[in-house]
Every structure is written in C-alpha cells, then in structure tokens.
Amino acid sequence: MGASARAGAIAGVVTIFLAAVGLIGNFTDLNLIGTQVTFALLMIVISPVLAGYVVTSPRVEGGERVAFTLGQAASAGVVAGALAGAIFGAFVVFVDVFGVDRIRPIFLNISPTLMDYLTQDRPAIVAAAIIVAASVAAGAAGAVYRVLPDGIRKPLGSAVWVTLLFGFLQRIVPIALDQLDIERDWLYSKVTRGLTWPGAILIALVTAGISVLKARQGETLRGAIRGRGNGERRGPLTLTPLSIVLALAGLGAVLIAPHVLGSVIAEVLGTVMVFALLGIGLNIVVGYAGLLDLGYVFFFTLGAYSLALLTGATLNTFVGSTDPAVALDLNFYVAVPVVIVIAAIAGVLIGAPVLRLRGDYLALVTLGLGEMIVVLVTSPWLGPLVGGPQGMLDITNAAIGNFGFRDPKHFYYLAFAFVVLALFVSWRLANSRIGRAWTALREDEQVADAMGVSTTSYKLLAFAMGGAIGSVGGALFAVKIGSLTPASFQVLVSIQVLGIVILGGIGSLPGVIVGSLVLVGLPGLLREFEEYRLLAYGAAVVAVMLLRPQGLIPNVRRSRELHEEDREQDKWAGDVAADEHVAQGPSPLGEGAG
Amino acid sequence: MADSGSERAVDARLSGFATLPWRRIILGILGATIAFVVVVGSYRTLTLPEGERFSGDFWVDQAVNGLGQGAILALIALGYTLVYGILRMINFAHGEVFMSGAFISFFFADAYQKSGLLNSRPYVALTILLVVSILASTVVAVLLERIAYRPLRNAPRLVPLITAIGAQLFIQNAFRGFFGPQPRGYPRPQILEGGIEILGIPVAKVQLLVFVTAIVSMIALQVFVNRSRTGRSMRAVAADSEIASLMGINVDRIIVITFVVGGILAGIAGLLFSLAFTQVQFTMGFRPGIAAFTAAVLGGIGSIGGAALGGFVLGLLQAVGPPLLLTGFGVPSPFSLRDAFVFLVLILVLVFRPGGLLGSGEAEKV
Numbered sequence: 003m004g005a006s007a008r009a010g011a012i013a014g015v016v017t018i019f020l021a022a023v024g025l026i027g028n029f030t031d032l033n034l035i036g037t038q039v040t041f042a043l044l045m046i047v048i049s050p051v052l053a054g055y056v057v058t059s060p061r062v063e064g065g066e067r068v069a070f071t072l073g074q075a076a077s078a079g080v081v082a083g084a085l086a087g088a089i090f091g092a093f094v095v096f097v098d099v100f101g102v103d104r105i106r107p108i109f110l111n112i113s114p115t116l117m118d119y120l121t122q123d124r125p126a127i128v129a130a131a132i133i134v135a136a137s138v139a140a141g142a143a144g145a146v147y148r149v150l151p152d153g154i155r156k157p158l159g160s161a162v163w164v165t166l167l168f169g170f171l172q173r174i175v176p177i178a179l180d181q182l183d184i185e186r187d188w189l190y191s192k193v194t195r196g197l198t199w200p201g202a203i204l205i206a207l208v209t210a211g212i213s214v215l216k217a218r219q220g221e222t223l224r225g226a227i228r229g230r231g232n233g234e235r236r237g238p239l240t241l242t243p244l245s246i247v248l249a250l251a252g253l254g255a256v257l258i259a260p261h262v263l264g265s266v267i268a269e270v271l272g273t274v275m276v277f278a279l280l281g282i283g284l285n286i287v288v289g290y291a292g293l294l295d296l297g298y299v300f301f302f303t304l305g306a307y308s309l310a311l312l313t314g315a316t317l318n319t320f321v322g323s324t325d326p327a328v329a330l331d332l333n334f335y336v337a338v339p340v341v342i343v344i345a346a347i348a349g350v351l352i353g354a355p356v357l358r359l360r361g362d363y364l365a366l367v368t369l370g371l372g373e374m375i376v377v378l379v380t381s382p383w384l385g386p387l388v389g390g391p392q393g394m395l396d397i398t399n400a401a402i403g404n405f406g407f408r409d410p411k412h413f414y415y416l417a418f419a420f421v422v423l424a425l426f427v428s429w430r431l432a433n434s435r436i437g438r439a440w441t442a443l444r445e446d447e448q449v450a451d452a453m454g455v456s457t458t459s460y461k462l463l464a465f466a467m468g469g470a471i472g473s474v475g476g477a478l479f480a481v482k483i484g485s486l487t488p489a490s491f492q493v494l495v496s497i498q499v500l501g502i503v504i505l506g507g508i509g510s511l512p513g514v515i516v517g518s519l520v521l522v523g524l525p526g527l528l529r530e531f532e533e534y535r536l537l538a539y540g541a542a543v544v545a546v547m548l549l550r551p552q553g554l555i556p557n558v559r560r561s562r563e564l565h566e567e568d569r570e571q572d573k574w575a576g577d578v579a580a581d582e583h584v585a586q587g588p589s590p591l592g593e594g595a596g
Numbered sequence: 597m598a599d600s601g602s603e604r605a606v607d608a609r610l611s612g613f614a615t616l617p618w619r620r621i622i623l624g625i626l627g628a629t630i631a632f633v634v635v636v637g638s639y640r641t642l643t644l645p646e647g648e649r650f651s652g653d654f655w656v657d658q659a660v661n662g663l664g665q666g667a668i669l670a671l672i673a674l675g676y677t678l679v680y681g682i683l684r685m686i687n688f689a690h691g692e693v694f695m696s697g698a699f700i701s702f703f704f705a706d707a708y709q710k711s712g713l714l715n716s717r718p719y720v721a722l723t724i725l726l727v728v729s730i731l732a733s734t735v736v737a738v739l740l741e742r743i744a745y746r747p748l749r750n751a752p753r754l755v756p757l758i759t760a761i762g763a764q765l766f767i768q769n770a771f772r773g774f775f776g777p778q779p780r781g782y783p784r785p786q787i788l789e790g791g792i793e794i795l796g797i798p799v800a801k802v803q804l805l806v807f808v809t810a811i812v813s814m815i816a817l818q819v820f821v822n823r824s825r826t827g828r829s830m831r832a833v834a835a836d837s838e839i840a841s842l843m844g845i846n847v848d849r850i851i852v853i854t855f856v857v858g859g860i861l862a863g864i865a866g867l868l869f870s871l872a873f874t875q876v877q878f879t880m881g882f883r884p885g886i887a888a889f890t891a892a893v894l895g896g897i898g899s900i901g902g903a904a905l906g907g908f909v910l911g912l913l914q915a916v917g918p919p920l921l922l923t924g925f926g927v928p929s930p931f932s933l934r935d936a937f938v939f940l941v942l943i944l945v946l947v948f949r950p951g952g953l954l955g956s957g958e959a960e961k962v
Contacts, residue, residue, distance in 0.1 A: 023773025108703050110776045294754050296761070354622045355947040365757055366686065366889065367946055370939030373886065377936040383922075493882075497761060504758060537769035543762025547755055548747055 006057045010082035010141065013049035014089025020045045021093070022109050025534065027116030032530065033196030034169030042119055044166070046133070047140040050086040054079035054144025075145040083141020084134060091130030091137075098126035156217060157210035164209040169197050173527050178263050256418070260411040269410035270526035275417035276479050277522045280495075281502040281514035282424045283471030288500070289509030290432060291464035292444030293357070294365040297372025299495040300352075301345050301469040303379060305476025306486055307388055308344050312337040313398040334400035338477055345473030349466035357461045372496050380488040393487035397480045413482050420478060424471050425511060431467070432511075440464055494536070498522070501539045504546055506554055513555040520554075623947065630944065637921035650919065656797055658915045664803035664872060666911020667810035671865035672888035673895070673903040674817060675737075675858030681834040681898040682854045685753065688760030689740055691885015692767040693859055695878065697733035697866030699771055701725045702782055702876045709783035718785040730863035736767065737859030741852060764882075771878040779877040782870040806868045813864050814904050817857070821900060826853060834898070883935060887914070890942040896952025905953060914938060 020026055029041035058075040060067045070078065097105060097112060098121070105112050121129040147155060168175060172195050179186040189201035197205070260268035280302060287295045312332045332340070356367045379388050388394060399406035400416060407416040431437050439460045442450035451457050480486055502521050506513025521542070525535040546554075641650070672694050679687040708714040708721045744763040748756045784802070791800040821827035832840040833850045841847045869884065870876055887910065895906025918937050945952065 019770070023770060025773075109774055111773060292754075294757065351622060355626065356943070359946055359950060363893075363946055363950065365754075366886075366893075367943050369886070370890075370942045374936045374939045377933060377939075381933055381936070383933065497765060500758070500761070534769070534773070536765055537773060540762045540764070540766030540769060544744055544759050544766060547759040547762065548744075551751075551755065 006053075006078040006081040007085055009053040009057045010050070010085030011089060013053035013082065013086035013141075014093075016049045017046060017086065017090045018093045020049070021090075021116060021120075022111060023534070023537065024111030024113075024116075027111055027113045027119065029530070030115060030119040033191075033194040034166060034172075035197045035202040036191075036199045037194050037196075039169070039196075046090070047136060050083040050137045050140035051144035053082040053086055054141035054146075055148050057082050058145045058148040070145075070149050072146065072149055075149040076142050079142040079145025080138050081141075082145070083138040086141060087134035087137025091133045094120050094133060095126045095130050153214075153217070157213040160213045161206040161210040165197070165202050165206045168205050169202070170524070170528065172196055174263065174267055177267065181262055181264055257415075260414040265410050267527070268414050270523060272410055272413045272417050272482055273526055274518050274523045275414070275421050276475050276482065277499065277502060278421050278515055278518040279417070279424055279475040279478065280472055280499045281506070281518050282421070282428050282511065283468045283475065284499050285468075285503050285509065285511070285514050286428060286431065286440075286471065287464050287468035288503055290437060290440040290444070291461060292440075293461060293464060295368045295465070295468065296365045296496050296500065297368035297370065297375075297493075298468075298472055298499050299372040299491055299493055300368070300375050301349070301472030302476040302479070302495055302499075303375045303491040304345055304348060304469075305341050305473030306480040306491070307379060307394070307476075308341050308473070309334075309337055309477035309480050310394045310397050310486055311387070312340055314394065334398050334477075334481065337398075338474060341473050341477050342470045346466040346470045349469030350462055353462045353465035357458060357465060369493065369496070372493050376488060376491055376493065379491065388486075391488060393485060397484050397486065399484070400481045407481055408484055416481070417478055420474060424474070428471075429511060436460070436463065498539065501543050505542055507552055507556040510555050516555055626944075626947070633921055637923075641920055641923045644923070650923070655916065658919065659912060660797065660799055660803060662912040662915025663908060664800075664806045664911070665914065666891075666908035667807050668865050668869050668872070668907075669884065669888045669891045669911055670904045670907025671810050671813060671861045671868070672884060673891040673907045674814070674861050674900060676889050676892040677895075677897055677900060677903040678830075678854050678858050680892070682830065682837070682851060683745070685745070685756050686760070686889065687740075687745075687858070688757060688885075689744070689764040689767060690737075690858065690862065691881035691883075691888070692764050692771075693733050693737045693740070693881075694862040694866050694869070694884060694888075695771065695876075695881030696736040696767070697729035697859075697863035698782075698870045698876050698880065699775065699866075699878065700732035701729035701867055702780055702870065704728050705783050705870070706780070714783055714785045715787075718787045721785065726864065726867050729867040730860050733863030733866060734856050734859035737855040737862070738852060740767075741855040746848075746851075768878055768881065775878070777878065779875050782874045782876050784871055784874050788871060802872050806872055809864060809868060813861060817861065818900065820857070826850070830854060883938075886942075887935075887938045890938055890945070893942060893950075894945050894952055896954040899952070899954050902952055902954035909953070910938070910941065913941060 026042045026045045029045070032041040033039070034041060034044065057078045058070045060069045062068070094117075097117060102112060102114055102117050120133070124132070147158065150158070172190055176186050176190045179189070187198075189198065189204075190196070191198045259271065263271075280298065283301070284295060284298050287293050287298075313334060352371060356364055359367065378384055380391055399408040401407065405412065407413045439450070439455045442453060442455050443457055443460055447457055479490070483490065498521065502517035503514060504517075505521060506515070506517030521539065525531055525538070531538070644650075672690065675690045675693065676687060679685060679690070705714065705721075705725055708724075714721045740763055744759045745756055748759060788802045788805060791798050792804070793799070794804075821830060829840070829845045829850050830853065832843065832845055833847055837847050840850075865884075869880075888907065891906035891910040892903045893906070894910055895902030895904070897903075914934055914937060918933050922933065
C-alpha cells in the first residue's frame with residue numbers, strides 16, 4: 003500500500019502543477035468528445051489513471067514475475083486515486099478559502115475560470131468530494147486496465163487513445179473532410195468543434211475491431227515464424243505484392259496530401275519536413291557517431307544566411323559596389339551545393355579543435371557556438387551584411403521556370419524531395435563502411451581506435467555531414483519564410499531538433515520522421531498549445547531518457563541488442579524487473595565515456 | 597568486390613587526409629588570429645585620437661562592474677564545480693536553480709516594497725529575501741537531483757546531460773506557466789542606492805554588497821568543505837565514490853548535500869543578481885548559467901578555488917574585453933557582442949587549456 007500511496011501523492015501534486023501552469027484552466031473550452039470530455043477533464047484524471055497503472059506493474063517475487071489479481075489491482079488503484087484526489091481536492095478547497103483574487107497576482111493561471119470549472123457552482127467542499135470520487139474511479143480504471151487479459155486490454159487501450167487523438171485532430175480532420183466534400187457533421191460537431199458522441203463511439207469501435215483483427219493476424223504470423231525455426235532470417239526488405247501496393251498507396255497519399263488538406267496544414271507539414279531534415283542531419287552526429295551537438299542551430303543559421311547571401315544582391319550593397327560582377331545572385335539550385343560545401347568546411351574548421359574533447363565538453367562548446375552565431379547575426383557589427391535585427395528580405399523562391407516554391411502547397415514538394423534525398427543518403431551511410439566505423443566509434447572509442455578506425459577523421463566526417471544536411475534545412479527554411487529574422491534562429495532550435503531525435507529514437511530514421519511529426523506537427527496544428535510547447539519538450543526529453551531511452555521507434559540493431567541481452571539475462575538469473583532493465587540496458591548513446 | 601574496393605579507396609583517402617596535422621594547423625591559425633586581435637585591437641583602442649578614446653575612469657568603472665558580475669558568476673560556478681567534482685556530470689539546469697531563487701524572492705521583495713518594510717527595515721527584509729531565495733533554489737536543486745539525475749546514476753554520461761537540458765527547458769517553462777512571461781522589476785531598498793568611494797575609486801553600494809557577500813560565502817564554503825565532517829565526506833566521494841561508500845559514507849546523502857550546497861550558493865547569487873540588475877524573468881538563468889559554467893571551466897572544473905577565480909577573471913574579461921579589443925577595429929557597440937565573447941572564451945579555454953587556469957592542463961581526452 004505504501005507504493006500506491008506514494009504514487010497517489012505524486013499524482014495529486016502533478017495535478018496541482020498542471021492546474022498552476024494553466025493546462026486545466028485555459029482549456030476548459032477545448033472539447034474533445036461532446037461537451038463532457040474536455041482537455042481540462044483529461045488533465046484532471048490523467049495523473050490518477052497513470053498512478054493506478056504504474057502501481058500495478060508486476061512485482062518480482064523470488065525471481066518470478068507476479069501479476070496483480072483483479073481485486074488487488076483495484077484496491078491499489080483506489081488507494082492511489084483517493085490520495086491523488088484528496089490532495090487535489092484540498093488544493094481546490096484551499097484556493098477557495100484563501101481566495102482566487104489573492105493568489106492570482108502571483109500564480110496567474112490559478113484563475114476564476116479554473117475555479118468555476120472545478121467547482122461548477124457548487125461549494126468547494128462538495129466539489130472536492132466529487133474530485134476525490136472521480137480520482138478514485140480514474141485510479142481504479144488505470145489499475146484494472148493493467149490486469150485485464152491481453153485480448154481485451156489491447157483493443158480497449160487503442161480505442162481510447164485513437165479516439166482521443168481524433169479529438170485532438172479537430173483542426174485537421176474536418177478540414178480534410180471538407181476539402182473532400184464529405185459530410186462531417188455527424189463526426190465533428192460545428193458547435194463544440196470536438197467529436198460528437200456517436201462519432202467517437204464509432205471511431206472507438208472501428209479501432210478496437212482493427213486491433214482485434216491485427217492481434218489474430220499477429221498470432222498466425224508468429225506461428226509461421228516459429229515453424230520456420232530460428233536459423234532462418236528474413237531479408238531486410240521482402241517485396242510482396244501487398245507491400246508494394248501499400249508502399250505505392252502511401253506514396254500517393256503523401257504526394258496528394260497538400261491538395262487534400264489545404265494550405266494551412268501544408269504549411270505545418272512544410273515546417274515538419276524542414277525539422278525532419280534537421281533531425282536527419284543531427285541524427286548522423288548524435289545517433290550514428292555518438293557526438294552530442296547542442297549547437298545545431300549554428301548550421302541551420304549558416305545555411306539560411308549563406309543561401310540568402312548567395313542568391314541575393316546583399317553582398318553587392320555590402321561591398322558598396324554597383325558592379326554586377328560582385329552581386330552573386332545565384333540560382334537556388336546552384337547555391338545549395340555551395341551552401342553545403344560552406345557548411346561542411348565550417349564543420350571541419352569547428353570540429354578539428356573541439357572534437358577531441360570529451361563528450362560533455364563538446365556539448366557545451368557546440369552550445370556556445372550556436373549561441374554565438376545568434377548573437378553575431380543580431381549584432382550591429384554584421385548588420386550591413388545580414389541586416390542585424392531586421393534580418394534579410396526577399397529570399398529566392400527557388401523557382402524552376404515560373405513555378406515558385408514559396409506557396410506552402412508547392413514548398414511541400416520541394417521539402418519532400420530534399421527529405422527523401424537526405425533519408426536515402428543517411429540510410430546508405432549507416433550501412434556503409436563509414437557507418438560501421440561510426441558505430442564502432444560510438445560504442446567504444448578506444449577499441450575503435452585500436453581496430454584501426456581513424457577516430458578523429460570519422461568524427462570530423464560525421465560533424466561535417468551532419469552540418470551539411472543541417473545547412474540544407476536552413477536553406478529550405480529561408481525559401482519557406484521568404485525573409486530571415488534572427489528571431490527564427492534561437493538556441494532553442496538546437497534543443498528542438500535534439501528533442502526530435504531523442505523522442506523518435508536515437509539513430510533511427512523512421513524515428514526522426516515520427517519525432518518531427520509529434521514535436522513539430524502536433525503543436526503546429528494545435529495553436530492553443532503554443533505556450534506549452536517548450537514545457538512539453540522538456541518533459542518529453544526527461545521522460546524519454548528516464549523511461550524509454552531507446553525512443554519511440556528504436557533503431558533496429560540497437561533494439562535487437564537490447565533483446566539479446568534479455569535472453570542472456572533470462573538464462574542467467576531468471577527474470578529481471580522490467581523497469582530496472584530499461585534503465586540499465588545498453589543505452590542508445592553507447593558508452594561515450596572513458 | 598568492386599564495391600568494397602571503392603570503399604577501401606574512400607577509406608585510404610580519409611586516412612591520407614587524417615595524416616596531415618590538421619589539428620595543429622588549425623590551432624596555429626586560430627592562435628595567431630587571437631594574438632593579432634588582442635595585440636592590434638588593444639593597441640588601436642588605446643591610441644585612438646583624443647576625444648574618441650575611452651577615459652581612464654571608463655576602464656575603472658568597467659573593471660569594478662566586471663568584478664561585481666564576476667562575484668555572482670563565481671557563486672553560480674561553484675555549484676557547477678561541486679556537482680562536477682562529485683558526479684563528473686555537468687548540471688546543465690543549474691542556471692535555472694539560480695533563476696528560481698531570484699524569481700521566488702521577487703514576490704516577497706515586491707510585497708515588502710508595497711508594505712514599506714523594504715525601506716523601513718531593510719536589513720530584516722534583505723535577510724528574509726536571502727532566506728527565501730536560498731530555500732527556493734535549494735528545493736529546485738534537490739528535486740532536480742531526485743527526479744532527473746538519481747535514476748540515471750549509472751547511465752552513460754551523455755544521458756544525464758540530455759536529461760539536464762530537458763529539465764532546464766521544463767523548469768524555465770514551468771516558471772513561465774506559473775508566473776507569466778513578462779519581466780518584472782525587482783525593487784531595491786534605498787540604502788543600496790548610490791555609491792561610496794574606496795581608495796578614490798567610486799563603487800556602487802550594490803556592487804560592494806555583491807562583492808562582500810560573495811567573498812563571505814566562498815570563505816564559508818571553503819571552511820565547510822575543508823573543516824567539517826560532511827565536507828570531508830564530500831571530498832572523499834569526489835576522490836572515489838566507490839571506496840568512499842566502502843568506508844561507510846552514504847554516497848546518496850553526500851550527493852544530495854552537494855546539490856543543497858550548490859542550491860544555497862545559487863540562491864545567494866540569485867538575490868544578488870536581482871538586486872544588481874533589478875529585473876527578473878523566466879529566461880534569466882540561461883546566459884548567466886552558461887557564463888558561470890565557462891567560469892568554472894576557465895578556473896579548472898572540479899576545483900573550488902578555480903571556480904571562484906574563474907568567475908572573477910571572466911567577469912573582468914567580459915566587461916573589459918569587448919571594448920578593449922573590438923573598438924580599435926571600428927566594431928560598432930562592442931557590448932552587444934559580450935555574450936559571444938563569453939562563448940569565445942569558453943571555446944578557447946577548452947581548446948588550448950582544457951584543464952583550466954588551476955587545473956592540470958592535460959587535455960581530457962574522451
């Protein structure tokens with residue numbers, strides 16, 4: 003019971019935190035399903051649900067993994083939920099007694115709206131009692147969910163989260179349906195903007211159905227694989243007619259997406275792809291070579307500004323010449339290779355002195371570089387060249403003939419082409435001799451050195467290549483926004499890109515795409531959350547590092563390493579507590595330490 | 597075969613590239629450039645024609661301001677150095693520990709300003725503010741250790757570093773969520789307004805307070821680490837945590853104490869910073885944090901004396917360096933490049949003398 007109480011107490015404090023930063027009070031109108039399930043409600047119940055779920059994780063007794071029985075789980079969940087509710091309820095009563103008006107000048111998000119939502123015109127003490135009851139139910143639900151048999155648990159889980167996801171996508175799905183001229187009022191209400199209840203139930207049922215079907219299919223597949231024996235291996239890409247059709251359909255969907263979804267979403271997707279490109283580049287540095295670069299914004303800025311200088315006439319005015327010979331006025335497609343070369347050279351020049359430093363020092367030097375370039379482009383010193391705080395205007399639109407790429411729908415295709423190219427380069431690199439050298443370097447530098455891998459030059463190569471891809475991201479970004487201001491080039495860009503790489507799974511290319519969709523796409527589509535984006539980034543980075551260091555979509559080789567270790571440990575000492583295992587398993591960053 | 601042959605060719609070219617002493621060449625060029633800028637820049641600045649030239653008073657002012665800022669940097673730098681000494685980990689979020697103290701104490705300062713206590717009984721008010729600032733910073737430091745670092749004690753060293761960046765972002769934006777994004781004016785009691793003359797040099801009273809408080813705190817820290825039983829345990833853990841734990845030292849407890857001490861110093865620095873610059877904002881921790889880390893590296897990270905020295909030296913460099921070196925080249929408003937200057941110092945120290953001023957001077961490889 004001690005563990006349940008502790009989890010409950012933490013959940014209660016977390017809920018108070020969510021209320022204090024405004025994640026409850028500012029979102030009482032964000033309806034997800036009907037008018038009942040709002041984002042605010044979700045924020046109130048999520049912590050008790052998680053607390054209930056966490057406290058019922060299987061215990062290890064005498065080397066055996068023991069699952070909770072239904073009764074035990076329910077009672078643990080009730081305890082956790084009750085304590086969480088009691089703490090949050092006490093907070094509500096406290097605020098009510100003390101007076102919102104006296105707290106608001108300090109905690110500006112503990113607002114009358116929040117209190118109105120929490121109390122619903124009832125006396126605070128009654129409201130607190132209702133909160134406790136809801137919390138108990140939430141805690142019990144989280145706990146019971148954990149001990150349900152797989153056949154029920156998985157469909158239920160996916161039904162709930164997919165339905166909520168559709169609730170969140172209320173800005174996108176309706177627009178897409180409208181563009182396709184599909185009647186959508188039965189699914190998304192125009193009044194609440196969220197899902198309607200019939201729509202939500204339909205989505206939940208469909209998801210659950212798909213989940214059940216997939217589970218059955220998985221069962222037959224697993225049977226087939228077992229039948230084939232362990233010695234046989236599948237090739238990395240088995241081309242079946244079905245997979246070809248699926249791939250073509252996927253490609254088609256990606257290609258028509260901007261026209262189906264409209265400009266707003268195409269614009270967000272364009273940003274997603276710029277960040278995906280940055281992620282692919284940083285992934286080479288951090289994921290393949292294991293060098294922590296916190297100043298990736300350096301290459302991003304370098305790319306954007308050098309493209310602007312190469313394609314514009316600014317250099318001309320800077321030199322004070324009207325002679326056309328000085329104006330560079332290059333075509334975008336000529337300028338990009340030049341930008342790449344500049345970035346690669348810069349990468350080598352910067353990398354050479356600092357790459358011999360230990361990992362954490364390298365991180366700081368790069369952070370410093372990233373900050374320095376921001377200061378430099380803003381400073382009056384370089385003002386005549388790059389425009390200082392005003393920035394640079396009229397960047398090329400990368401036109402081919404008369405077809406410009408400034409329009410979000412057009413930019414999408416330009417960015418898509420570059421992302422595909424970068425993905426291909428990065429994928430081929432990973433499986434080449436160079437990629438293997440990077441892996442060796444990352445896993446153990448001294449051993450790699452002893453094996454004849456020239457560590458410094460491979461580090462430099464990674465740094466320069468990552469920098470080159472990052473600079474292309476910058477160049478594309480310049481085309482996308484059309485005018486550069488230093489405000490777009492903050493150190494936070496580095497952290498965002500790092501967040502993308504980490505969330506997706508360090509070293510994993512599909513992870514980068516998913517990471518940028520989640521960390522750039524979702525906040526881009528949910529403008530209300532703009533203020534909370536960085537808070538979410540911070541929380542996500544910490545949570546991923548603590549709970550799932552391999553990321554959402556782990557690199558295949560690394561996850562295989564993790565699983566091999568599983569088996570060895572099973573042989574050696576029976577089962578190991580799952581949580582401990584994740585924390586101590588081989589980290590995706592490798593042993594960067596000496 | 598053809599494929600692996602071409603790969604081998606690439607590799608051969610790579611190693612040919614590597615056999616050139618690139619590092620030496622680049623370092624040489626870098627060193628020569630810096631020497632040129634320093635010598636020519638200061639010469640040209642100091643020999644500017646009369647009227648354009650900075651007066652002697654200007655340099656004295658700069659030096660005094662620089663030392664005051666250096667004192668604050670030194671206090672924050674001590675937090676980095678203590679944690680680094682014990683955990684061999686850069687506590688990236690330490691700047692936010694500093695920010696928390698400053699920000700929370702603002703609400704008390706504001707209330708005392710409104711009630712008049714700040715000016716009627718300034719010593720009482722300042723003491724309370726100091727306690728509040730220290731408490732807030734300490735709580736954040738301890739929570740940080742407990743939630744973000746302790747579970748990763750045995751992880752590869754880059755993992756806690758990444759967590760620290762996440763934690764930094766989280767703390768910053770949590771404060772933004774709690775208290776709003778706008779900067780707030782920090783009230784300063786009247787007794788700290790104005791200045792006095794020491795040995796003929798005019799010094800603002802605030803600077804004096806900053807300087808004296810910082811020196812006293814550093815002496816107290818030195819005594820604590822060298823004389824107390826806990827301090828001895830800290831040194832033992834820093835030397836070898838495994839052996840220390842065999843000797844009956846509770847390593848976890850010592851680590852928490854280290855974070856507490858770092859938090860206390862950051863809290864003091866937070867209050868001093870607020871009094872000196874009379875403004876707090878949720879982003880205020882980032883740049884002083886990086887500058888303080890630079891100071892710690894400059895002095896030799898892991899060494900307490902080094903962090904203190906590094907703070908003062910960096911403060912001076914930051915205040916005197918940009919106008920001295922850049923004005924001569926006709927760079928407009930050299931002060932806007934102050935932060936870039938800090939990073940340049942960081943990079944140069946790491947490149948040329950990674951051990952720092954008081955360190956061993958050995959390049960810490962890998």
